[in-house]
Amino acid sequence: MTTTTTTAAARFATARQVADAVLFEGYVLYPYRASAAKNRLRWQFGVLVPPSWGPAHDEPSAQRTEILMEPKGDPALAVELRFLHARRRTVQRALDDGSFTEATELRLADRVLVPWDEGAEERVELTVNVSRLVGEGSDFPFRRPAREETEPVLDADGRTVGRLVRHTAEIDGVVRLRATEVPGPYRVFKLTAVVENTSRWTPEPGAADRDAALPRSLVAAHLLLGLDAGSFLSMTDPPEWARAAVGSCANLHTWPVLAGEPGRADVVLSSPIILEDHPAIAPESAGAMYDATEIDEILALRTAALTDQEKREARGTDARAAAVIDLAESMPPEVLERLHGAVRSLREITGPGATPSDVPEAVDERADAEAVFRPDTPWWDPARDDTADPARDRIPIDGTSVGVGSRVLLRPGLRRTDAQDLFLQGRSALVEAVLHDVDGGVHLAVTVEGDPGADIRREQGRFLYFQPDEVTPLEAP
Incomplete structure (x- = not known):
């Protein structure tokens, strides 16, 4: 030694x-x-x-x-x-x-x-x-x-x-x-x-x-x-x-x-x-x-x-x-x-028509998954024509367009979940909204199928939230 x-x-x-x-x-x-x-x-x-x-x-x-x-x-x-x-x-x-x-x-x-x-x-x-x-x-x-x-x-x-x-x-x-x-x-x-x-x-x-x-x-x-x-x-x-x-x-x-x-x-x-x-x-x-x-x-x-x-x-x-x-x-x-709050992302790509293809090829797969793509006008700015709409927005998951009314299978990720979410592993759920955060992340608000309190959750807007890689579509592409 x-x-x-x-x-x-x-x-x-x-x-x-x-x-x-x-x-x-x-x-x-x-x-x-x-x-x-x-x-x-x-x-x-x-x-x-x-x-x-x-x-x-x-x-x-x-x-x-x-x-x-x-x-x-x-x-x-x-x-x-x-x-x-x-x-x-x-x-x-x-x-x-x-x-x-x-x-x-x-x-x-x-x-x-x-x-x-x-x-x-x-x-x-x-x-x-x-x-x-x-x-x-x-x-x-x-x-x-x-x-x-x-x-x-x-x-x-x-x-x-x-x-x-x-x-x-x-x-x-x-x-x-x-x-x-x-x-x-x-x-x-x-x-x-x-x-x-x-x-x-x-x-x-x-x-x-x-x-x-x-x-x-x-x-x-x-x-x-x-x-x-x-x-x-x-x-x-x-x-x-x-x-x-x-x-x-x-x-x-x-x-x-x-x-x-x-x-x-x-x-x-x-x-x-x-x-x-x-x-x-x-x-x-x-x-x-x-x-x-x-x-x-x-x-x-x-x-x-x-x-x-x-x-x-x-x-x-x-x-x-x-x-x-x-x-x-x-x-x-x-x-x-400076301590009053900060919004940061791992990467920002700006400019007219910025797309994921603008990422340098040398960026590894994990970084690609975490990158945030920002056009000149952010998605939450009311000046944009295509501001986020949780009730109408849809996102592609495994080749399937997923939005409000879509059925998905829950498979919570181990990296960012809590013990209660793990109990929902393998349960089917109904997508109630597609939400975007200020960091460019996407979240699915869902209710679990068979939950007797689902109607109350909808009325109060108290949903469960999962990221796209934590669900599998139950509908054909």
């Missing part, structure tokens, strides 16, 4: 922007104060608890990633495990005799310090040749020792008024890697990467306090995987010849996606939060807000509206919360305006 190379670090750079968002997802929630009830139950994503704690409390101590790769020769596989190590921070007040005593808070001019669990980023980095992983594979154990650190707290005059004491518990873990060749027309391997918490800590008899297990847990654990020669196959959009092999992959408590710049397939992010291939941070985002499912504009405005006392408490809660307060206070109007 060797540490990751500079080349691997550069390869991970773009993916790490999204990985950072995964690492700190829900780290501290608005209003960013420890006193907020929602900040007292933390660390919800990708928590791998000690083995002695997990079974009795239905929390995993390991996560498993499986993904297909096409290595060229015997390439080096770079692996980076990242997680948060919860360290317990207590507050102590200075006494006149020079000693310290525990305190519930320490009030300063600019902040109010309170006990809090901070998240320290940990990394386990290694590089190993794929050939070494074939067969039994290899295990790479790691340890983070227990430690205690103190930080003096000074007032505005430079006098010591207290201190922060941080306790970090020991964590033991292991990364298990294995490569198994997959039969098929091409040289493909299934890569299995298991991250396991192997800490020997055991709770006190009868203890049921999750807070005791968290300092010994891997929080928001996720993997970055990179090949220096070769590529990974998408788990959501694999080539037809690999679909069966992809279907045999077992991913537990994590999900791998292609990461890095669009068009590349040499980097994978496997995270406890389900993402799409090549996820990216919105370019309008001015900084990390840390709030789960954050909406930057709303959070920035609400944070800026906090009282001075509330801001003091937030600044004393955590350094990252303090950074959010500073960000909200310093955000210029033009940045807030």
Whole structure:
């Protein structure tokens, strides 16, 4: 085992922007104060608890990633495990005799310090040749020792008024890697990467306090995987010849996606939060807000509206919360305006008579499917003669013209559906409208045949929505 190379670090750079968002997802929630009830139950994503704690409390101590790769020769596989190590921070007040005593808070001019669990980023980095992983594979154990650190707290005059004491518990873990060749027309391997918490800590008899297990847990654990020669196959959009092999992959408590710049397939992010291939941070985002499912504009405005006392408490809660307060206070109007909403597409082709044939031949098949074609006058502009009409518009699907009144078979796509839609797999439905969105996408509003509430849905306009590639016409062309 060797540490990751500079080349691997550069390869991970773009993916790490999204990985950072995964690492700190829900780290501290608005209003960013420890006193907020929602900040007292933390660390919800990708928590791998000690083995002695997990079974009795239905929390995993390991996560498993499986993904297909096409290595060229015997390439080096770079692996980076990242997680948060919860360290317990207590507050102590200075006494006149020079000693310290525990305190519930320490009030300063600019902040109010309170006990809090901070998240320290940990990394386990290694590089190993794929050939070494074939067969039994290899295990790479790691340890983070227990430690205690103190930080003096000074007032505005430079006098010591207290201190922060941080306790970090020991964590033991292991990364298990294995490569198994997959039969098929091409040289493909299934890569299995298991991250396991192997800490020997055991709770006190009868203890049921999750807070005791968290300092010994891997929080928001996720993997970055990179090949220096070769590529990974998408788990959501694999080539037809690999679909069966992809279907045999077992991913537990994590999900791998292609990461890095669009068009590349040499980097994978496997995270406890389900993402799409090549996820990216919105370019309008001015900084990390840390709030789960954050909406930057709303959070920035609400944070800026906090009282001075509330801001003091937030600044004393955590350094990252303090950074959010500073960000909200310093955000210029033009940045807030940029956050107010954005309509973007992967590609715009403009000009008179623009058609799909104007796409360069070098564009790959997936990009073709996602391209947005815009003439000089957009479809939603009333000045156009052919503005969208949901009641009359028809679209071709598998050679059949589909519109209002058409019967279709529902086959929800795995990439963008929810659990309820999956229950409709194979059901027949009636198209009620053909709708266009501002990004150029098409959606079919449908009612399920045999649904006793279909008439009520029509009356209220509450339909189910599917994209054209999620239905099959039941009428002849």
